[in-house]
Structures are given as C-alpha cells and as structure tokens.
Amino acid sequence: MAEMGESGRGSERAVAGSGRRHRVAVLVRHGMLPIEVGIVHRLFGAARSVTGERLYEVVTCALEPGEVRTDADFTVHVAHGPQALAAADTVVVPASGADYEPGTGRLSAPMAEALGRIRPGTRIASICTGAFVLAAAGILDGRRATTHWSSVEDFRRLFPDVELDADVLYTDEGEVLTAAGVASGMDLCLHMIRRDHGATVANDVARRTVVPPHREGGQAQYIRRPVPEPRASSTGAARAWALEHLDRPLSLRELAVRESMSVRTFTRRFREEAGISPNQWLTQQRVERARQLLEETELPVDRIATAAGFGTAASLRRHFQSALGVSPRAYRGTFRGSEPRMPRGEGEG
Template identity: 80%
Template sequence: MSVFAEDGRHRVAVLVRHGLLPMELGIVHRIFGQAETADGRRLYEVVTCAPEPGEIRTDVDFTVNVRYGPEALAEADTVVVPASQQDYGRDDGCLSEEMARAVARFRPGARVASICTGSFVLAAAGLLEGRRATTHWGSAEQFRRLFPEVELDADVLYTDEGGVLTAAGVASGIDLCLHMIRCDHGAAVANEVARRTVVPPHREGGQAQFIRRPVPEPQYSSTAAARAWALEHLDRPVTLRELAACEAMSVRTFTRRFREEVGVSPLQWLTQQRVERARQLLEETELTVDRVASDAGFGTAASLRQHLQAAIGVSPSAYRSTYRGAAAGSGTVGVGDADVSKVGVGA
C-alpha cells in the first residue's frame, strides 16, 4: 500500500533519526505544506519517516512518533534529511547499518536535500562526492576532516548542485525549502508561502551564513533602513552616497557595516536584488524584456541579459519560456529538467 496519496502532488519524505532537532522537521512540513495553486490545491504531500518506524528521540524533552519506515523513501520525489545530535563529534564518515539501508531506498532521480548537519548523511552516502556543499559553520572543520572529497563552502546559506542540495542550519533550511518551491513552481508560489510564514521571500544561497561582527557603535546598529529604501528604488540608479545617507553614515563606514551584516558589498547586494526583481517580473508579467530591464534597474535589455546570464546561466527569454512553458503544461517545473537545472544557486 502506498504511503502517499495518489493525487499527483509532489511527494516529500523527511528522513529523521534519533537525536532529531524538531524545528528542522517542522520547517519542511510548514514550508512545503503551505504551497498551493491559485485555486487552493496543495502542491506537496509531506510525510515523516525513519529507518525504523516508532518513537524517535529528539534533542529536547519530547519524542516524535513516526508512522512510516524507509518504504516512504522509495516513493518520494524529494527526500530531506534534517540534523541529529548524532552528527556532532563523530569520528568516522560512515553510515549506521540502518541508515545505509534507508538511503539505499532513495528512488533513482529523486531530489535529495539536507538541513544543517544532515549533510553528514549525504556525504557518508557518497551523494556529495565532487560536489559543492555546505553545513553548519560550527561543524565545518569536522566535516572537512571526514569528507575531504566534498567541496565544502561553510560561508553560504545553501547550495544547489543539480538535484542534491544542502542548507547550513536551521533558518537557512527555510531558505532552502523556499528555493526548491521556487524552482518547482516559480516566484509567485514561493513568495506567497514566505508571506504566510512571515519570512523574507528569497535570500541568495551565496549570502554569508555567519559573520563575526565587532561590537557596533550604538548610533549605527543596522543598515536595514538603507536596504528597505533601496528595494523601493531599484528601478533607478542608486548610489553608495544615497544608501549611506539613509543611515547617517559616511560611505566608508556604511560599506564596512553593510558587508558585516549582509556578507556582500552594497553593490553586489543591489545586483542580486535587481536580478531577483527581474526574475519575478519575467515569471509573473507579460512585460517586454526592455521594460523588465528598466523596472529592475538594469537600464537596458543587454545589461539585464549580461547580469542574468552571470547569475543563473540563462537569457531572459529562456528563463521566461521555462516558467511560462511549465505554467502552460502541468503547472510544475521539474528540477531535473534541462532548462531549470541552470537556474539553481549552485549553477
């Protein structure tokens, strides 16, 4: 008997282990569970499974009763592996026998993702060999020692390496799930999920996950106001002097504090935001490429084309046709499709 309902929804299985961090399990259910079509049809079905069904210990004072075993993995379109306390302090790079049997049940072609130190499972299974991946910054050295064949980037929120994805930690698990929804169904669906969850609709995977900050001067505690102002004025040239003025800082101080808070320079961040605005307009409107370029602040179609190609590897027309083609068909963009595979963060 099938674990999943036979209704055509994308099937997500969350593989948990003893020592589970409950919030990471909740993230997957909450984010994917809210994704709907315009007429209210749910787009994903999410189930929790374990190597052996039953009571799973967590890292807090309650347990989780898991109904399904590894049979759910054989049916899943996406498998997500959250972190476990078992991952910390490990001195080997091997899976337990029960986890190895569970991983062997992954359906060929399924998308596989990890949150936080769930990446240890993917690496031990050989799924990250030769790929770029991330994990929690606090476990980075341990990960590098155990899995030298993996290209670890501990300074990013998440990675997408063509169907194998990793997120750095708890909050970036939200970003990763929204990224997968965006790849599957476009910005409108992902943005609505983010709105309901009261989180930012999109953070680039390359954004820094952890930055050691000096103690801030009280009068200069944030660059949030400048970022909010910039987002309202993306369609016109925005200068560093204007951004610094929003926070009553010198350009030099603002630039330093911005990088400390966001992980990239103000100009890099502006380009990222303009690319995201352009992607949204290409997906959700019928505006010409010239108008999209203007509204996103790139000025010309040639400039938009150059920046979009650099960021995600496709032209504006190819990007639009990918999503419009999917919308005209089944309503779902498969992550394994040739065109869509180009738009992941790791592309």
C-alpha cells in the first residue's frame, strides 16, 4: 500500500483548498453490518455549511460491484467498485461478521489490491473489527488503535506491532483512526467532522441525528467483568460471605477467620485461586454492586456508596472513575437516564 502523508491532515487540506466536497468512501465486505454503513452516510451526509450546503460526498464501494451480503436477512446492492477509493479523501472500513471468527491476520489479494488504490495523504478509519483489515495491511503498525472488546485477545495475538488500547471509544493518530464498536463509530464520525469543520458543525449534526455530540468514558463501562469462581476453592465460603456484607468494612482477618486460616495463608490461597488479592477482589465486587444499584435503583449516590461499602460518595467516585473511566452520575445517565426529550423542531432520522 502507498505510504500515508506525514501530516495526517491531507483530507482537511482537500476540503479547504479545492472548493469541492470532501469525498468519503465506505469500503464494505460480505457480512457487513448495515447499521455501521448507515452511520457513516447519515452523519457525514447531515453536515452542512453555514449556507446550508453539503460538506461531504459519501459513496459505498466493494471489492466487486453488485450484491453484498449483510449479517441480516437482506443484501445491499453496491454500485461502486474499488476504483472509488482512489478518489476518496477519507476511507472508512466498517466491520464484517467474518471478523469475529479467529482469523489469519492476512489480507486477500483483492483486498490488498483495493487498499493499494488509496492515495497518499488519505485519511483512513475503521469501525469495530474493521481494524483487523487496517492492521493486516500494516497501516496500524506502531500506532495506537482500538477494536471491539470481544475481539481484543485475537487482535493482540495477530498484530503484536499495534499499540492496542481496548479501553477507549476511538483513537486518532492523525491520518489513521479507529473506533471500538457500532455506537463508537458515531463518536468517531462526529470527531472527524469536528476536526474538519469545528464544533458548531459537529454539534449541529449531532442534534439533527439526536445523538450526543460527545460521550464520556471508554469501553470499560460496557463490559461486565465478573471474577470467575474457581472450581475447587478453599476461600469460596469467605467470598460468598463477603458478597452478603459488602456494605460494611471487611478486614482480611475477618475473611481469614471464615476459613479458619491465618491472614497470611488466606491471602496466599486467595491469590492462587482468584488471581488477584482479597482487597482487589473486594474493590471489583463493590464497583459491580454500585453499577447494579446505579442501573436498577434511584438511590442517591451517597446511599449507593454506603450500600456498596465505599463509605462516602467521594470514595465511590474515585474508584468508579479508576475502574470504568466515568463518574457514577455519567454512568447512571448512560444506563438509566430519564426519557430523552427531543428538542423542538428536531425530528430527523
């Protein structure tokens, strides 16, 4: 593939200096997720100048024009072949259902040929497991990138030269950007629009499509991480008892007594069986309890802090931010927020 431009702003120069619309090419594959393709068309297609003119031209292309299978019960007719990539200022590679199967980390010859049509200086972005395509092409080597949390281990095994950050919603490495999943594809498209034309245009697009212009936190808040229970456990009774008493301070001595062990022996056995220290396990369980209460109840944060064993709202906020990258209030707004009210006059899409 041709080497990318060093500045990472080739697409922005095209927008500012040519007097034409910025061209976005969406490269789809069999097994495509229709929602991801729709995101790109909807968001970039909604961007307008102050005089109401469209700022982007979006086309969909495939390795061969014609019918492309989706992960649903319908196909999509794609009129453009890989030649569309040569005229693009931004190329977006969404996911394919096939990405979720363990892969070889190699590009097919047609895909390699298609990517080779991309001009130097073109901005390239992936959504979800579309990052596997960019990584297989060597585009992500030495760069920070992300992909869907369920594919992280496979990605790391296949592409050790990529600096994978599994905790963020998207990454921006100049001319190469990656998004973690479907919804974070929206975040990434809005980010690119904001980078190209400023916050006013991006915020207008967000309002038109009734989505937040920016989301806090990363993927961690969407992943449940229960600590697996060992099959054979000499500390399981203490863990079970602790889960019933998370609202109170728990000492190592109390837990060890439950298993008739010394603190030293209990700590060693616990780490052998759970893979983490008793205090780390307690913190994880308290965060999980707080998550449950934030999602399922209307208790105020200070009451949740007490019920989860953090004692104070400040302690809960500190541990929550460290574990999930968001505040308890922001987390509750995401997973339990009140019925959203559509601004007057905004009913598009």
